[in-house]
Amino acid sequence: MNEDHGGNGGGSPRAPWDDPALYAHLRQEQERNRYPDGGQHATSSKAPEALDLRLLAPVLACWAGAGWAVGREAADAWRQVLLLASGCTALAALLVVLVLRFRPPRHRADPRPGAPEHDPGAMGTLSASLLVCALCAATVLTISAVHLWARQRDPLTAAVATGQPVTLIGTVSQQPRVSATSRSTLVITTLDVEQVDTRASTLSATVLGDTQWLSLPMGTRVRVRTRLRPTEPGRAEAAIIPKRTGLTVLGPPSGILGAVTSVRAGLAQAVGAPGIGAPVAAGAGEETGLWPPGARSLVPGVALGDDHALPAPLREDMRTVSMTHLTAVSGQHVAIILGLGLEALGALPRRWRALLGAVMLTLLVILVRPSGSVLRAATMGAVMLLGVVAGRRAASVPALCAGAIVLLLIDPWQSRDYGFALSVAATAGIVIGSKPVAAHLSRRLPRWLATAVALPLVAQAACGPILILLQPSVGAWSVPANLLSEPAAVIATISGLLAALIAPAWPAAATVTAWPALAACSWMVLVAGFFAHLPGAALPWPGGLAGALALGACEIGVLILVAPRARRALLEKAGRLTRPARGRLAPWQRPAPPAPGARARHRLDCAGTRPSWRRSSSSAPARRSSPTER
Incomplete structure (x- = not known):
């Protein structure tokens, strides 16, 4: 006796969509054939997140305004900056009028038939974006003018x-x-x-x-x-x-600086590194033993950013293979400290975890001293802690842009700091490009190796044009050197920080705690020395702005040749920019008020259904029948 499956009668063939398991299997096969990269797109039920670049234009406006303002040399430079700030304020006032004039009827929808739909490309959206940029530029210019005014009246400026x-x-x-x-x-x-x-x-x-x-x-x-x-x-x-x-x-x-100095001196003594006032000869003052020359001096550099005793040959090798960022405290330290700390405090409520995380972040900034990269990383860490309090994950790109804006408002001179620029560029490259590059490399490499290679690759590509302004050369071995050094840097950071905190109270325990850091730094010294002396470690390249632009153009060309999807995306965006913007500048006129009683009659006519004037005839679905009509 045949059983009735699916309500189609006994013995009738079943369609694939009648069986959820079979239908899901066919969908996976279809997606796997469509994406021949191991099926990673087919197994993901979540669409890739779009980049939130709404704060990109404001941060560029702040950066450009601050960079121009602090570079003024005249005695009345603050007047020029304040004049430009006034112009930006006037532009912002004009844009406020445009925003109100061209605002789409999103919150004042006309209920009558024939009312216009919300247009995503309306003029109001563009005006609002320009308004935010003008306000950011006016704010940073005003703050810069105040700083320049105070600087001009300082007795140190008069003495110069x-x-x-x-x-x-x-x-x-x-x-x-x-x-x-x-x-x-x-x-x-x-x-x-x-x-x-x-x-x-x-x-x-x-x-x-x-x-x-x-x-x-x-x-x-x-x-x-x-x-x-x-x-x-x-x-x-x-x-x-x-x-x-x-x-x-x-x-x-004395005070906080005295405590920080004692912590740094304790770590140097625990690992046998040269202390303050050691001879300046290469390797002088460093204890000999199992570790290679420079390893002991590298531990305070990786853990605390204290690279004053780093031997000149090791410093040159690390500069050749682009490993100097390992001795600059940045986002890696903040990620390690907050990641381990918040994980250990997982049983506490969100507010307490965020509060203790803020305390750890403050202590880290005090311990390593607030440089440009440290402040940028600390600001992004603070944004992440706000996300912990709110119970949601903070988006990386908006957090980076917001952190850069805050730092530029606090200290406009950060806009001309190469360390700050390199830190922001490396973080932006990792946030934006690490996942696509890892997905592309995973077609020929294991996923874990593709992810490990993608991080130094995108960071080096993002920082390359800026590094050309500092040193006109291109390193062929920078990516493999950083790839082999990153795991050791994590070990050296954790072990070095623990030894630094223990050293003032228990020097013997700090010496034992620092052994993993010494082993990790020894590996980094060997990696830097090996790759820095290979052929092609420092290839000559044109310097200045022309060389930086040339390197950036070469990187974009390589991206277009290697990644067909990137080429198609760039062509599509270029096509969108060249399309005529017809009908987008028409102002929205406030409609006349409806006749008395028309709103109530319209609500009765459209009760339970979506109004027909709110959908197109081609895509309107059939109205579902009620149970009484069946």
Whole structure:
């Protein structure tokens, strides 16, 4: 006896869509044939997320405005910047009128038949985007004008202009580092000036001093008698302290800087690295033993960003293969600390986890000192903590753009900092390009290897044009060197931070805790030395803006040749830009109010159904019958 399956009568053939399992199998086979990359698209039930680039234009406007403003050299530069800020404000006021004039009837829909639908390409959307850009530019220009006005009236600026000898009292705010050449040796650091001939100052100065500055740890208060020199336009420091100065130490580090100095000194002692005031010769002051030369000095650099004792040969090798970012505390440290910390605090409520995460983030910034990359990473970490409080995941691209805008508003001189630009570019490249590149590489590589290769590849491609401005050469072995060094950098960061926190209270335990960091840094030293001396490690390339643009064009060309989908996407977007925008500038006129009682009659006529004037005749689905009609 035949059983009736699906209500089609006994023995009748079944259609594939009558069996959910068979239908799902056929759909997977169809998608697998469509995407010959291992079926990874077919097995994903979630569509890829679109990039949220709404804050891209505002961050570019802020960056351009701040970069232009802080580069003004004239004495009345703040007036010029304030004038441009006023123009941006006037433009914003005009755009407010346009937004209100061309606003689509999204929240004031006309219920009568024949009312226009919401047009996504209406003029109001473009005006609103331009309004946000104008407001951001006006804000950053106004803040820059205030900074320039205060800078112009500071006694340190007046001392630079007169060129007369002055007496400065200040605090060493950075760890002194050595720049040695065949002719001379310079010690570079930064001095936060407090007084200029007994007058209060809030600016800072760059120190290009002799070896007597090398013995001064961060936080030391000094008195300097010198003749100041001007800095280059766009520098955050207002003056340069030359080599010939009269230096007097007023007091050792104290307060927060004193605690940070003791932590750094404890880590250096635990791993056997040179301390403050060590000889400047390559490898001098470093203990010998099992580890290769430079490994002990690299541990404080990777863990805390303290690379002042890094030997010159190792520093050059790391620069050749683009590994210097490993000694610059950035998003990797924030990701490790917050990732491990929030995972350990998983049993607590969201608010407590976010609060303790903010405490850990603050302590990390204090410990490693707030540089451009540290502030950018800390800002993105703060955005992530806000997402934890709200119970939702923070989008990476908007978080990066928002963090960059906040930092530019706080310190407009970040717009001309190469470290800040490299940090933002590398993060943007990883956020935007790591997944597509990993998906493309997974066609010929295992998924885990494709993901590991994609991260340094997209970061190097994003930072390449900026690096050309600093060093006109292209490294052929940068990607494999970073690929082999990244796992060791994670181990060195965790082990080094733990040893640094333990060292002031228990030096012996800190020495044992630092062994994994020493092993990881030894591996990084060997990798840098091996790849830096291979043929093609530093290929010559044209320098300047032309060289950067040429490298960027080459990278885009390689992307178009290698990825057909990227080529089709670029052609499609170019076609959209060339289409005529017909009918998009027509203003929306407020409709006349409906006649009395028309709204109530219309609601009765359309009760339970979608109005016919709200859908097209070609795509309107048939109205479902009610149970009484069946």
